[in-house]
Amino acid sequence: MAILKIKKYPDPILREKCEEVKEVNEEIKKLVDDMIETMEKNDGAGLAAPQVGVLKRVIVVETEKGPVGFVNPKIVKKSKETVIEEEGCLSFPGLWLKIKRWKGVDIEALDGDGKKVKAENLLASILQHEIDHLDGILYIDRIGFCQRLKIRKKLKEYDAYR
Numbered sequence: 258m259a260i261l262k263i264k265k266y267p268d269p270i271l272r273e274k275c276e277e278v279k280e281v282n283e284e285i286k287k288l289v290d291d292m293i294e295t296m297e298k299n300d301g302a303g304l305a306a307p308q309v310g311v312l313k314r315v316i317v318v319e320t321e322k323g324p325v326g327f328v329n330p331k332i333v334k335k336s337k338e339t340v341i342e343e344e345g346c347l348s349f350p351g352l353w354l355k356i357k358r359w360k361g362v363d364i365e366a367l368d369g370d371g372k373k374v375k376a377e378n379l380l381a382s383i384l385q386h387e388i389d390h391l392d393g394i395l396y397i398d399r400i401g402f403c404q405r406l407k408i409r410k411k412l413k414e415y416d417a418y419r
């Protein structure tokens with residue numbers, strides 16, 4: 258296993274759309290393992306492949322039972338209710354935002370061994386955050402005007418560090 262380098266905003270790779278994984282082969286298994294190690298090393302709750310520079314539909318998330326990898330995750334059902342929770346992102350060090358998400362989602366995906374899995378009603382916010390990354394959508398795209406004004410300076414700082 259290896260710790261991967263995390264791409265930070267405004268790296269343009271974070272805006273790319275990721276490709277479906279055709280087959281969960283050794284390369285993908287290693288990617289899942291490395292992403293889990295990288296997430297844990299950085300105390301993250303989730304990580305998506307583009308954040309480590311790989312444009313494939315792979316995410317890893319922390320669960321009560323430990324870290325899991327999902328390949329080609331798809332949201333197949335959403336709850337009617339929404340929740341607002343505070344989210345962070347390893348590509349935006351130190352930036353916590355309140356984001357409105359579906360309270361529960363069901364997803365279909367392949368697990369790190371290529372088996373079909375269905376996850377119901379769990380980890381909804383983290384999953385939605387990570388799946389967004391696969392389409393080049395970032396949590397700063399999902400905030401309202403007030404929060405946007407508040408973080409304007411912070412976003413400029415990220416630009417300056419580039």
Ligand SMILES: [Zn+2]
Nearest residue numbers: 345346347348
């Ligand atoms: Zn993120």
